[in-house]
Amino acid sequence: MSRHLLSAADLTREDALLVLDTAEEMALVEERTVKKLPTLRGRTVVNLFFEDSTRTRTSFELAAKRLSADVINFSAKGSSVSKGETLKDTALTLEAMGADAIVIRHAWSGAPVNLARWVHGSVVNAGDGTHEHPTQALLDAFTMRRRLGRVEGLKVTIVGDVLHSRVARSNVLLLSTLGADVTLVAPPTLLPVGVESWPAQVSYDLDAVLAKSDVVMMLRVQRERMGAAYFPSQREYARRYGLDVRRASALHDDAVVMHPGPMVRGMEIAPEVADGVRSTIVEQVRNGVSVRMAVLYLLLGGASPAIGGDA
């Protein structure tokens, strides 16, 4: 029976805390001279990326290699996918080559769920369309816990293009599981239909929620997913929903500013804020490796997975 990490909703509170605690120990490896563990020797992890990604793919690759797994990077460009091979055939081919886990990034929401039905190994969702990106949510929660000592009870404000953001969706699910209090701030056109049913509050006024926030998570405006105009102009968006120096000064002393990257400086976040002391942007990247090591260990490190949902 295969077990996967497809959605942040697959994780119970205990699962999520297990990942964060495991990641805490994995982070120690970064401080050692030999940055490698023998734990996944002889296992093969395939990075199956149908969408451009530098940071996530590199992060998964490094995490798997730190655990001594063999890593195959498969990107759609220049592969048989460009010759018309279906996702299913690609997946079965990779599995026939001995993949124990497939880390998939795909433009279609739900592609990982389908993949999980076809293969015997573990599937890890590394971002599917506008749906989910569970390991990003885990690394964000990990970063919050390291900076602020806890996740439970934190007031987290997620700002920007919620409609197209798998990061926002996964974060809302995970953070509510972990007991944080999430508020989404976005122009009405960039909020998904049905957002009322999400375990989060909604606001259209960034200035009103900033002073009460412990964490402000800025989302990238995803121009590549926008066919039509969702807001009047870039300047108008930055003025109402961008985190500039003036707005950041309204935050309390310990509050942190997060961004999943890649960021558009001057659009959703001012360079001074992105590079300031509150910013966790570089830590998030570093923590991403530790969290993905934890996920790979907990899914592949034993006879059966310790976390995650069934297909």
Added chain:
Amino acid sequence: MTAAPDDPVQTPPKTVLSGADVARVVDRMAHELLEKTAGASDVVLLGIPTRGATLARRLADRVRAFEGLVVPTGCLDTTLYRDDLRLKRPRPLEQTQIPPEGVDGALVVLVDDVLFSGRTVRAALDALADLGRPRAVQLAVLVDRGHRELPIRADYVGKNIPTSLRESVHVLLIEHDGRDGVELEVRR
């Protein structure tokens, strides 16, 4: 606890070491450590979680009480180096804490509660090799119960307890169990 009707009669755990015995044994091990390492000047104590880590701290406390020497002490989780990972669900990791001095050139004394198959110690040796290069490595255990599956032996043994494979050895420490002692129980 009530046994099911067809269960064999459950024998109560047998006390092998009392709380006072444990204290005496740890004292003796601390003295032996000082003697064998000529004053323990370059010793680093690394306990294997969870009870080994506690025992390492106790040994360090006794050495300080006897000689006024502060021995760098830490703990070393062996989970990610175990050879039986694939036989069970992935286990939660325990804490690893290496003293800031590091292990390079030191005489590392690994500390565990029970020495049994030797596989945990094997994993600890591998973990240690990834952390640095000690001058030498020794092993201290509160209980050696026999049944080694690898060519590993302890340098400091609190008590040798010959056991059968059907028995389990429970090391109880105040920090974890509310009291000190060593008990032997027949597993069903």
